[in-house]
Each structure stands twice: as C-alpha cells, then as structure tokens.
Amino acid sequence: DSGVTQTPKHLITATGQRVTLRCSPRSGDLSVYWYQQSLDQGLQFLIQYYNGEERAKGNILERFSAQQFPDLHSELNLSSLELGDSALYFCASSAQSGVGNTEAFFGQGTRLTVV
C-alpha cells in the first residue's frame, strides 16, 4: 500500500460527459501529480500541484482541469469526454523537498472508459 488513495477505481461514462477523479496523497506529502497512461503510451505527465498551488503543467488538454484543496487532496476534472480519453489515470504524491527522498508514490489508478 503506497498510502495514496484514488477513487473511483473504475469509471464508465459516455462521450460528452464530465467526470471527477479524486486523489488523497500520502500523509505529509505536499506535492500531487496527475499522469495519464494509455496503452503503450507510458505515463504522460498532466499537471502538478504543490501545497495548493499549480506548480507545473504537462500535456494537459484544455478540457481537463485540476485543483488541490487545503487538506491537500486533489481532483482532476475531465469534461466533454471523447473516446480517446479512455485511459488509466494515476495520481502520485511526493514530499517534494528538493533534497533527499523525493520518490513519487503512486495510487492504484482510476480506469476511465468512455463509450
């Protein structure tokens, strides 16, 4: 158990819909990352938050948005869903101290299927 909790585990929804994925980071970790994993596409970095503020943006579509709340949990909102958005979405957290142990701990992922 990595200590990172993601809900839901599975999500099936129709094209054009909007969904919210939730992530609770490991206790004490201030940084949250969102990654998208499609078949044979590795882990695509979407966005990072650190202590409530957006820190870095990757290949995140304009239809997608995220936020980190004061209790440090994060939500990834995906709207106007398309078939191509079907993927495994991972949340990861790290201490992000800049020195020492900055490994990322991954949640179990949310498998999104758009039909």
Next chain:
Amino acid sequence: GQQVMQIPQYQHVQEGEDFTTYCNSSTTLSNIQWYKQRPGGHPVFLIQLVKSGEVKKQKRLTFQFGEAKKNSSLHITATQTTDVGTYFCAGRNSGNTPLVFGKGTRLSVIA
C-alpha cells in the same frame, strides 16, 4: 520540453537470461528514478540516482547513471518470472520539477 526516451519497448527473455533497458534524456538531469509496474498494477519506486557516473545495486538489479547525467541503464542478471513487468525511467531537470517518464520497457520472462 524535456524528453526521456527508453529502449527497447519490449523484451522477451528466457528465464535465467540477462536483461538491460536504456534511458536517454534530451536534457541534463538532476536525478533519475526507476520504477516497476507489474501487469495490472501501479508504478512502484525502485531507486534514485543522483551523482554523475553513479552505480547502485539491488540484488540482481544494477542501475547506472551516465557521466553526463543524460542517460541511465537498468540491468537485471539471471531474470526470474517475478521480474515480469514494465520498467520505467523518470528524470527531473531540477529538484522541484515534475518527473518525466520514459515510455517504459515491457519485460516478459519465459519459464
């Protein structure tokens, strides 16, 4: 932007054979990390390399960081069926930038 390339994409080996995956970055990295993802699972941290030319070992796994801090490798000696999974390298430009992952090498081990 920063890119991390990993080869090969797939590797099939007989149990007992050695395996190596290579990682190359388009920019100099402050550190590189390796993760393993078992089929159906999530990435799990294996190790972090920080120093130029660093070599670290974990039992049958040997990790190297290049002198220029732009490439890295993971070598597994005498593979076992428990080594099956996808191995990802991930690099950072600096301590506070996000991890950029390679596409991974999927290892299959034939018993």
